[in-house]
Amino acid sequence: xxxxxxxxxxxxxxxxxxxxxxxxxxxxxxxxxxxxxxxxxxxxxxxxxxxxxxxxxxxxxxxxxxxxxxxxxxxxxxxxxxxxxxxxxxxxxxxxxxxxxxxxxxxxxxxxxxxxxxxxxxxxxxxxxxxxxxxxxxxxxxxxxxxxxxxxxxxxxxxxxxxxxxxxxxxxxxxxxxxxxxxxxxxxxxxxxxxxxxxxxxxxxxxxxxxxxxxxxxxxxxxxxxxxxxxxxxxxxxxxxxxxxxxxxxxxxxxxxxxxxxxxxxxxxxxxxxxxxxxxxxxxxxxxxxxxxxxxxxxxxxxxxxxxxxxxxxxxxxxxxxxxxxxxxxxxxxxxxxxxxxxxxxxxxxxx
Numbered sequence: 001x002x003x004x005x006x007x008x009x010x011x012x013x014x015x016x017x018x019x020x021x022x023x024x025x026x027x028x029x030x031x032x033x034x035x036x037x038x039x040x041x042x043x044x045x046x047x048x049x050x051x052x053x054x055x056x057x058x059x060x061x062x063x064x065x066x067x068x069x070x071x072x073x074x075x076x077x078x079x080x081x082x083x084x085x086x087x088x089x090x091x092x093x094x095x096x097x098x099x100x101x102x103x104x105x106x107x108x109x110x111x112x113x114x115x116x117x118x119x120x121x122x123x124x125x126x127x128x129x130x131x132x133x134x135x136x137x138x139x140x141x142x143x144x145x146x147x148x149x150x151x152x153x154x155x156x157x158x159x160x161x162x163x164x165x166x167x168x169x170x171x172x173x174x175x176x177x178x179x180x181x182x183x184x185x186x187x188x189x190x191x192x193x194x195x196x197x198x199x200x201x202x203x204x205x206x207x208x209x210x211x212x213x214x215x216x217x218x219x220x221x222x223x224x225x226x227x228x229x230x231x232x233x234x235x236x237x238x239x240x241x242x243x244x245x246x247x248x249x250x251x252x253x254x255x256x257x258x259x260x261x262x263x264x265x266x267x268x269x270x271x272x273x274x275x276x277x278x279x280x281x282x283x284x285x286x287x288x289x290x291x292x293x294x295x296x297x298x299x300x301x302x303x304x305x306x307x308x309x310x311x312x313x314x315x316x317x318x319x320x321x322x323x324x325x326x327x328x329x330x331x332x333x334x335x336x337x338x339x340x341x342x343x344x345x346x347x348x349x350x351x352x
Contacts, residue, residue: 001027010063013076014129020044023060032101034064039094052087053119061097061110062124068101069126077126084122092118144326147251147312147319154295155302160197161294162239164226173291175200181229181236188235198240198281198301201226202289205246206261219261220268227272240301242281243269249284251312251319270310278304284312292316 007022019041026037038060040048048054062079069077095110095118108121162184163177176193178184187193203223206215223243230241247255248262257263266282273280281301285293293313300311300318307320 001029003027006063010076015076015078017063020056021059023057024063027064029064029067032068034067034097034099036061036064036097036099037094038063038097045093048093049091052090053092057092057095058119061095061108062099062106064099065106065124065126068099068106069104076129078129079124080127081125082121083124084120086120088117088119090118095119142326143323145321146324147249148322150307150311150318150320152296152299152307152311152318154292155298156295158291158294158298160194161298162193162196162199163289164199164201173289173294175294181226181233185229185233185235195235196239198242198298199230199236200242200244200289200294200297202244203248203259203262203265205259212260215261216264220264223265223268227269231276240279240281240304242283242297242301244289245282245284246286247284249312249321251284251321252314255314266310273309278309280309282310286314 003024003026006024007017010017020043023038023040024036025039028035038057040054040057044054044056048057065079066076089112092112094113096113096115097108097110100107100109102123104125106121106124106126108119108124109117110119111117158175161175163173163175164179164181164184165177166179178187181199184193184196184199188195201223203219206212206219227241230236230239243265245259245262245265247258248260248266249255250257262284266284269280269282273282281297281304283297283300287293296313296318297311300307300309307318310321312319
């Protein structure tokens with residue numbers, strides 16, 4: 001097939017691909033099958049070794065699916081659900097692909113230039129992308145994180161909580177303090193203390209005049225070390241990890257994010273929460289740790305599902321992040337918004 005104008009034609013239908021994703025080089029069709037050669041552009045090829053299969057390469061391998069599934073009307077069809085995915089080799093920069101129609105689904109087999117299998121997908125379901133073009137469709141596709149007020153009944157019992165730190169607990173807290181996770185584990189193993197219900201880890205806030213990159217690295221490295229020690233401790237298998245920040249998220253219109261190292265910790269631990277659901281609570285507070293705040297956090301830790309394990313405590317109010325459509329938009333003729341879609345991916349380090 002002649003591929004001249006292939007990507008401009010897709011853009012007219014609402015599928016605009018950036019330079020890193022324009023990898024389709026050659027294409028043949030034969031009945032219920034399509035054969036393609038896809039290659040990573042030079043600007044993305046250097047990242048290939050960082051992935052099992054580079055996402056831009058796999059994406060390009062699926063660009064011909066519209067030829068196999070006749071689009072009767074409406075928008076183009078895009079990948080929706082994968083089944084039976086196997087990666088056979090990593091680091092490929094070029095794929096030779098066979099796509100086969102199987103009813104309303106597609107099967108993919110891809111190898112490298114020498115024929116060595118790289119990736120296969122037993123079944124790929126696609127869905128029509130309706131109203132794919134136009135400014136109104138773009139607005140409908142926009143979402144934002146909003147912090148909604150939640151009803152949380154403070155726990156009556158906050159016993160069995162331990163604080164991680166270098167000094168004593170605040171005077172009005174009875175929570176014992178352990179300098180390290182290792183010392184807490186040793187005490188639990190020796191029977192000196194019972195296995196705690198929760199371990200509170202305060203994150204020191206950054207300083208206004210400090211070296212911000214260094215403070216971010218220090219904060220995330222410290223929390224990551226605590227995370228690893230806690231996960232490795234069999235004695236703390238039933239202990240919830242509660243990580244405490246201050247001014248690391250903007251949960252109300254009046255909030256300002258002043259603690260950027262703490263904000264980086266939130267990003268790190270959101271990934272850890274997905275790997276260890278129900279075991280980690282992220283909490284941002286607007287003051288010192290008090291018995292009242294501790295009672296709220298205890299309630300969240302005991303039942304993290306309604307909040308997703310992420311809360312901001314502002315006075316007597318508890319807020320949680322929710323994804324929703326923007327509540328207000330700038331007038332079309334008076335201001336503009338810019339959205340950056342980079343098309344460049346980088347492998348994320350595992351938190352565990």
